[in-house]
Amino acid sequence: MLYLNTEHLEHLDLPWNLCIETIRRTVHVMAAHEFSQPIKPYLLFEQDPSSRIIAMPAYVGGEIGMAGIKWIASFPGNHARQIPRAHSVTILNDSGSGKPLAMINSPLISGIRTASVSGLMIQEYEKVHPWTDKIIAGMVGFGPIGQLHLSMLTQLLGDRLGGLRIFDQNPDVLQHIPDGLNARVQCVGSWEEAYEGANLFLTCTISSSGYINRKPRERSLLLNVSLRDFTPDILDYTSAIVVDDWDEVCRANTDIEHMSTHRGLKKEDTVSIVDVVCSNGLAKFPAHEAVMFNPMGMAAFDIAIGSLFYREALSAGCGEELEE
Numbered sequence: 494m495l496y497l498n499t500e501h502l503e504h505l506d507l508p509w510n511l512c513i514e515t516i517r518r519t520v521h522v523m524a525a526h527e528f529s530q531p532i533k534p535y536l537l538f539e540q541d542p543s544s545r546i547i548a549m550p551a552y553v554g555g556e557i558g559m560a561g562i563k564w565i566a567s568f569p570g571n572h573a574r575q576i577p578r579a580h581s582v583t584i585l586n587d588s589g590s591g592k593p594l595a596m597i598n599s600p601l602i603s604g605i606r607t608a609s610v611s612g613l614m615i616q617e618y619e620k621v622h623p624w625t626d627k628i629i630a631g632m633v634g635f636g637p638i639g640q641l642h643l644s645m646l647t648q649l650l651g652d653r654l655g656g657l658r659i660f661d662q663n664p665d666v667l668q669h670i671p672d673g674l675n676a677r678v679q680c681v682g683s684w685e686e687a688y689e690g691a692n693l694f695l696t697c698t699i700s701s702s703g704y705i706n707r708k709p710r711e712r713s714l715l716l717n718v719s720l721r722d723f724t725p726d727i728l729d730y731t732s733a734i735v736v737d738d739w740d741e742v743c744r745a746n747t748d749i750e751h752m753s754t755h756r757g758l759k760k761e762d763t764v765s766i767v768d769v770v771c772s773n774g775l776a777k778f779p780a781h782e783a784v785m786f787n788p789m790g791m792a793a794f795d796i797a798i799g800s801l802f803y804r805e806a807l808s809a810g811c812g813e814e815l816e817e
């Protein structure tokens with residue numbers, strides 16, 4: 494069994510386009526129903542309701558051909574302990590024999606998966622609504638997930654990224670903005686300054702309830718990665734709601750669950766990422782409306798990104814072989 498840690502993954506340094514392409518291929522495998530992904534169980538702790546560990550098993554058939562599980566812990570109280578909030582281990586199993594092939598001990602794999610899914614949505618959005626001017630992006634929350642999104646955005650959009658306004662409650666994290674980007678990345682003092690006028694907007698906070706209640710820019714893309722930042726008022730401004738998996742995302746106090754409870758949003762009002770990639774799903778929404786993507790995070794994508802890194806590690810001779 495191959496053991497990979499953060500250092501190994503960073504050493505491989507795979508380009509974002511390759512990771513995004515892997516997510517796209519996985520979506521096609523899902524459209525062909527060649528996958529299995531049971532609903533995630535949440536392990537909760539009654540003394541600390543904000544903490545959880547989630548089990549995310551999946552089998553992805555077709556050209557990915559891998560099974561496995563991600564076991565991911567989120568402990569927001571870790572910030573006070575000066576350790577990262579999220580920790581995760583991904584195990585990959587041979588889908589023919591069940592034999593464990595790899596253990597990836599790193600939250601980085603989960604972060605790369607998350608930013609790659611966002612990258613795929615950007616590519617799909619641009620096919621239907623190409624941005625003709627420079628892209629003005631806004632982001633709230635600049636922890637590890639926000640930082641990986643910045644890396645993805647700069648590689649994917651290149652010079653077309655005209656500017657990025659970032660708001661984080663903790664100004665210390667802004668030291669993680671790479672020096673070469675200082676001319677284009679601006680730190681702002683409120684979510685409103687990051688949000689107003691942005692034609693690409695991302696939430697990467699650990700907010701527990703929605704606060705963004707203003708009209709988004711028309712023809713913008715909202716990537717609601719942290720899932721609990723918008724109030725249901727967003728439905729006053731757009732009907733273009735995209736999810737990765739309705740049954741997963743319409744629970745656990747997400748903005749989608751609140752839209753469903755307070756505003757009657759139903760699964761059939763939304764389109765899924767499979768619809769977007771395989772059936773031109775974005776075309777059904779009015780062109781001027783902002784598109785809002787709500788990804789709960791799919792185990793199938795973790796297994797696909799894990800197997801990409803595993804295969805690349807094997808060919809590069811990277812990682813540590815563990816004895817049975």
Ligand SMILES: NC(=O)c1ccc[n+]([C@@H]2O[C@H](COP(=O)([O-])OP(=O)(O)OC[C@H]3O[C@@H](n4cnc5c(N)ncnc54)[C@H](O)[C@@H]3O)[C@@H](O)[C@H]2O)c1
Binds near residue numbers: 634637661788789
């Ligand atoms: N949808 C998905 O597939 C997916 C996958 C992975 C992570 N996530 C989510 O992404 C979020 C970010 O993850 P992370 O690992 O970077 O978390 P983190 O806790 O390490 O960092 C979060 C950052 O956001 C800042 N922040 C928190 N609340 C804020 C607010 N209201 N306004 C501005 N800044 C705020 C914090 O200061 C911190 O710098 C988490 O909510 C996590 O659950 C989603």
